[in-house]
Amino acid sequence: MRQEYTITVYTENQIGLLNRIAIIFSRRKINIHSLNTSPSEVEGIHRFNIVIEETEDVVRQLSRQIEKQVEVLKVYFNTNEEIIWQEMALYKVSTDEIAEKVKVERLLREYGARVVAIRKDFTVFETTGQREETNRLIKILEPLGLIEFVRSARIAIIKDSKGFHEKVKEFEAREPSAEVVENEYLDKKEEVFTM
Amino acid sequence: METLQQIVKEKTPEPVKAAAQVSIETTGSLAVLDALLKENVDTVFGYPGGAIMPLYDALYDYNEPLNHVLVRHEQGAIHAAQGYARVSGKTGVVFATSGPGATNLVTGLADALIDSTPLVCITGQVFAHLLGTDAFQETDVINITTPITKWNYQVTDAEEIPSVLAKAFFIAGSGRPGPVLIDITKNAQLQKFNYEGYNKCNHIRSYRPTPNIRKEYIEEAAALINNAKKPFVIFGQGIILGKAENEFKKFIEKGGLPAAWTILGMSAIPTDHPLGVGMLGMHGNYGPNVLTNECDVLIAVGMRFDDRVTGRLDKYAKQAKVIHLDIDPAEIDKNVKSTVPVWGDCKETLPLLTALLDKKEHTDWLQQFHDYKKKEEETCIQPELHPTTDVLSMGEVINLLNETTKGEAVIVTDVGQHQMVACRYAKYTQTKSNITSGGLGTMGFALPAAIGAKFGAPQRTVVAVIGDGGFQMTLQELGTIMQTGVDVKIIILNNQFLGMVRQWQELFQQKRYSFTDIMSPDYVALAAAYKISSNKVTDRDKLKSAIDTMLDHKGSYLLEIMVGKENNVFPMVPQGCSVSEIRLS
Numbered sequence: 001m002r003q004e005y006t007i008t009v010y011t012e013n014q015i016g017l018l019n020r021i022a023i024i025f026s027r028r029k030i031n032i033h034s035l036n037t038s039p040s041e042v043e044g045i046h047r048f049n050i051v052i053e054e055t056e057d058v059v060r061q062l063s064r065q066i067e068k069q070v071e072v073l074k075v076y077f078n079t080n081e082e083i084i085w086q087e088m089a090l091y092k093v094s095t096d097e098i099a100e101k102v103k104v105e106r107l108l109r110e111y112g113a114r115v116v117a118i119r120k121d122f123t124v125f126e127t128t129g130q131r132e133e134t135n136r137l138i139k140i141l142e143p144l145g146l147i148e149f150v151r152s153a154r155i156a157i158i159k160d161s162k163g164f165h166e167k168v169k170e171f172e173a174r175e176p177s178a179e180v181v182e183n184e185y186l187d188k189k190e191e192v193f194t195m
Numbered sequence: 196m197e198t199l200q201q202i203v204k205e206k207t208p209e210p211v212k213a214a215a216q217v218s219i220e221t222t223g224s225l226a227v228l229d230a231l232l233k234e235n236v237d238t239v240f241g242y243p244g245g246a247i248m249p250l251y252d253a254l255y256d257y258n259e260p261l262n263h264v265l266v267r268h269e270q271g272a273i274h275a276a277q278g279y280a281r282v283s284g285k286t287g288v289v290f291a292t293s294g295p296g297a298t299n300l301v302t303g304l305a306d307a308l309i310d311s312t313p314l315v316c317i318t319g320q321v322f323a324h325l326l327g328t329d330a331f332q333e334t335d336v337i338n339i340t341t342p343i344t345k346w347n348y349q350v351t352d353a354e355e356i357p358s359v360l361a362k363a364f365f366i367a368g369s370g371r372p373g374p375v376l377i378d379i380t381k382n383a384q385l386q387k388f389n390y391e392g393y394n395k396c397n398h399i400r401s402y403r404p405t406p407n408i409r410k411e412y413i414e415e416a417a418a419l420i421n422n423a424k425k426p427f428v429i430f431g432q433g434i435i436l437g438k439a440e441n442e443f444k445k446f447i448e449k450g451g452l453p454a455a456w457t458i459l460g461m462s463a464i465p466t467d468h469p470l471g472v473g474m475l476g477m478h479g480n481y482g483p484n485v486l487t488n489e490c491d492v493l494i495a496v497g498m499r500f501d502d503r504v505t506g507r508l509d510k511y512a513k514q515a516k517v518i519h520l521d522i523d524p525a526e527i528d529k530n531v532k533s534t535v536p537v538w539g540d541c542k543e544t545l546p547l548l549t550a551l552l553d554k555k556e557h558t559d560w561l562q563q564f565h566d567y568k569k570k571e572e573e574t575c576i577q578p579e580l581h582p583t584t585d586v587l588s589m590g591e592v593i594n595l596l597n598e599t600t601k602g603e604a605v606i607v608t609d610v611g612q613h614q615m616v617a618c619r620y621a622k623y624t625q626t627k628s629n630i631t632s633g634g635l636g637t638m639g640f641a642l643p644a645a646i647g648a649k650f651g652a653p654q655r656t657v658v659a660v661i662g663d664g665g666f667q668m669t670l671q672e673l674g675t676i677m678q679t680g681v682d683v684k685i686i687i688l689n690n691q692f693l694g695m696v697r698q699w700q701e702l703f704q705q706k707r708y709s710f711t712d713i714m715s716p717d718y719v720a721l722a723a724a725y726k727i728s729s730n731k732v733t734d735r736d737k738l739k740s741a742i743d744t745m746l747d748h749k750g751s752y753l754l755e756i757m758v759g760k761e762n763n764v765f766p767m768v769p770q771g772c773s774v775s776e777i778r779l780s
Contacts (some may be wrong), residue, residue: 012401016337016347023342063527070346073401167247171400 245291433497
């Protein structure tokens with residue numbers, strides 16, 4: 001049965017790895033619904049969250065292909081029931097429209113929205129939640145002249161995960177090798193994985 | 196210019212020499228060459244160019260320990276390195292320049308990845324400050340080669356060179372081997388830095404080349420085999436790559452298990468081994484194909500269920516319990532669901548499994564393979580090896596070659612009908628003898644691969660068997676043979692067609708021979724232009740002496756043999772059919 005799966009990938013921080021992982025999907029003509037990269041609970045190890053809609057069999061094979069990549073430490077895949085997940089959305093609307101036609105307080109209360117910017121000409125709201133929640137607010141704001149909308153990739157926590165610290169110890173069981181020197185073109189200050 | 200060894204010798208005070216780590220100033224290029232020597236590399240296949248000139252300049256002083264083979268095209272370099280790696284079991288090394296030099300490696304990288312051949316390819320790249328500016332001969336080699344390398348990395352700072360090359364050799368040669376590409380910018384090759392010596396890499400925390408063996412699966416597998424009435428082993432190149440030929444032989448001999456090879460598994464056991472029942476696949480032998488769908492336990496060792504082996508998947512060995520031994524977890528359940536997966540290096544898993552096996556013989560079951568062999572013998576093998584017409588067949592050439600070389604030669608084949616015929620009929624007594632492009636099916640592979648094979652196994656006779664189509668794809672490598680004087684015997688089986696495609700056109704497209712009729716140059720004259728001795732044979736009565744002359748000749752030799760224009764290779768499992776629907780004609 002095809003359903004949404006969230007693939008969690010723990011990796012080293014290496015230029016080009018995002019591409020190496022992305023082409024595993026594109027080679028098989030599989031559409032990535034959402035992709036997020038961020039630091040993980042373990043320092044120096046990055047975490048990808050990739051959302052696709054496929055059968056369990058396909059997801060398992062994809063996960064093995066990803067795990068086969070040299071700089072990938074571990075891959076997990078989970079159904080939506082097995083994870084806690086959130087997405088964030090930003091909405092830009094005209095301040096005049098919104099002040100005139102809506103009770104902003106109600107909007108904020110009912111949809112769990114926050115105002116992140118108010119200017120003379122525009123206002124930006126933010127919501128965090130699952131797809132239906134972020135979609136609901138679009139419905140309300142669309143008739144009021146929604147100027148811009150953007151939604152972030154999904155980030156997800158695996159319910160029964162005990163974290164990656166123990167795994168890393170296992171991976172480092174043997175004497176760790178000398179790390180490859182950072183590439184000078186990689187922005188070392190930036191914690192977030194960059195392409 | 197001094198070599199790094201000389202520098203170390205001269206500039207290191209006596210007492211310090213004993214210490215492993217000495218910091219000396221060197222260049223990125225010298226560090227590359229030192230890494231190669233520390234990895235016991237003796238041969239490099241390559242072609243110089245602008246962005247790799249600093250490395251070639253350093254190489255100028257290293258021609259003693261490092262034999263550089265100048266090819267005529269970078270594709271030739273990488274196929275040669277593949278041939279070298281496949282016969283020697285070592286990692287092949289390639290040098291190429293940036294841009295077109297690097298893109299010319301693409302076919303070889305794809306070939307080496309799909310056929311699990313360990314390679315380290317070093318490409319030059321434009322200066323780091325020019326990256327992304329569309330500089331002269333700049334190509335995004337890392338991104339082009341990402342899907343066709345096991346690992347790749349761009350070096351922009353010479354300090355990275357020792358550790359990156361150590362990683363490269365470790366990754367290429369360990370686990371399931373594969374090609375690695377290291378792209379080194381010109382500034383890094385020129386850059387001086389404090390070199391602290393080369394440390395081999397044997398551990399990368401995110402990379403686990405050999406999975407932990409799980410004993411319960413070994414036990415389950417042994418129980419399945421012990422209870423089997425019709426066990427059948429199919430094996431691939433994993434045996435050869437794992438250097439587990441002896442372990443494998445003990446395994447099948449103790450269990451009395453009939454065993455068939457894939458095209459790349461061929462020669463892992465001698466072709467006349469009493470339990471060896473032949474080749475699997477589209478043009479494999481009759482018995483192994485049909486009986487795949489009759490065995491009760493199918494034991495796959497170091498093979499990946501390629502579609503050319505399985506035919507139609509939903510009708511493949513459905514009755515059988517499947518045991519799959521593989522080092523690569525991604526291969527388990529990829530094409531064929533396994534009942535018992537045995538992850539691990541077969542060098543370790545096979546002895547564990549053998550220890551739990553009952554000593555058995557499956558005489559009646561083995562007899563079934565022999566019965567099928569008899570049928571195949573009558574309809575396919577006899578007519579191919581002993582044709583009744585005047586027209587020469589590819590099979591009789593291979594048969595004569597077997598008789599003359601006594602199965603001791605390395606045979607390198609290209610892709611097409613001649614490849615299938617050679618692999619069907621060649622006899623081998625030693626492992627690492629059958630070199631061919633299996634997974635990718637790269638025409639043009641054989642000539643450069645044979646050159647590399649001879650460098651990898653100089654004591655062995657190397658015979659390249661090539662079709663007239665494939666030969667014309669990389670024939671410029673005759674220049675490499677001329678210049679290096681490498682002793683390669685070349686047989687061109689000329690049927691004046693792109694034979695395999697023509698066969699399909701005949702069988703499935705009503706003989707609409709769309710662009711498969713191909714002309715050839717005068718190969719004898721061509722060989723002469725390259726100062727290579729040659730001969731052309733069209734008659735049967737001259738064939739034996741021509742092959743003898745070729746093999747006795749000191750140095751390279753090209754023998755063109757005119758064979759039947761419209762001969763077909765049978766048996767054949769037509770595409771989309773089950774292995775049991777194999778056709779004998």
